Amino acid sequence: MAIEVRIPTILRPYTKDQKSVEAAGATLSALITDLDTQYGGLGERLLENGALRRFINIYINDEDVRFLGGLEAPLKDGDSVTILPAVAGGSK
Amino acid sequence: MALTISRAIVDAILEQSRVEYPDECCGVILGPVGSDSPIRHKPMVNAAHSPTFYEFDPKDLLALYREVDDNDEEIVVIYHSHTETEAFPSRTDIAYAGEPGSHYVLVSTREEIAPATEFRSYRIIDGVVTEEEVSITE
Numbered sequence: 001m002a003i004e005v006r007i008p009t010i011l012r013p014y015t016k017d018q019k020s021v022e023a024a025g026a027t028l029s030a031l032i033t034d035l036d037t038q039y040g041g042l043g044e045r046l047l048e049n050g051a052l053r054r055f056i057n058i059y060i061n062d063e064d065v066r067f068l069g070g071l072e073a074p075l076k077d078g079d080s081v082t083i084l085p086a087v088a089g090g091s092k
Numbered sequence: 093m094a095l096t097i098s099r100a101i102v103d104a105i106l107e108q109s110r111v112e113y114p115d116e117c118c119g120v121i122l123g124p125v126g127s128d129s130p131i132r133h134k135p136m137v138n139a140a141h142s143p144t145f146y147e148f149d150p151k152d153l154l155a156l157y158r159e160v161d162d163n164d165e166e167i168v169v170i171y172h173s174h175t176e177t178e179a180f181p182s183r184t185d186i187a188y189a190g191e192p193g194s195h196y197v198l199v200s201t202r203e204e205i206a207p208a209t210e211f212r213s214y215r216i217i218d219g220v221v222t223e224e225e226v227s228i229t230e
Contacts (some may be wrong), residue, residue, distance in 0.1 A: 010190050057150045064150045090145035091174040091182050092158025
């Protein structure tokens, strides 16, 4: 089961500078586990205490995974996953 | 390192920061891949609508990256305003900074400060903030 995962610049040091990699998993959680197996350390940049990091946005086929069940969001062959760093900040 | 930027875009950002006050304003300036030239100014909506926080809406964020990819552009500058504090990256700004290749520009709308002195640019890489010179072209 091949799912294309688009990797943002800041995480490309983990993927040998590849912009896009392939991974497998029936859920987002399983996909992240597979990504971390292939590219050691990547999982920790996406998860914190078992939850998605606040600073990272993940989309499945253009939809924010927060609206698809988060880590339990289902995946199927041919889906496309995009990881982007949140653009946020502020004076507080 | 330095940021070279046109007077027209600087003025537009300062104007946006005043219009959206008391909320923080935010946006990007795009340029051709590899050029480091901020040419296309794109104000963004602060989805947080807050005087102390800004955030691109996740949908807007994805659309922005798609657009940048489709146009062979890169995000040269990511900017936002601080409303009551100096134009220097806060701990929150540093924690969120996720584009090592972009210039992070901050402006301030705090009172009694001449706006021209409060347009500042930084690189934020791995939690390290480095201020850089801003060169404004007329």
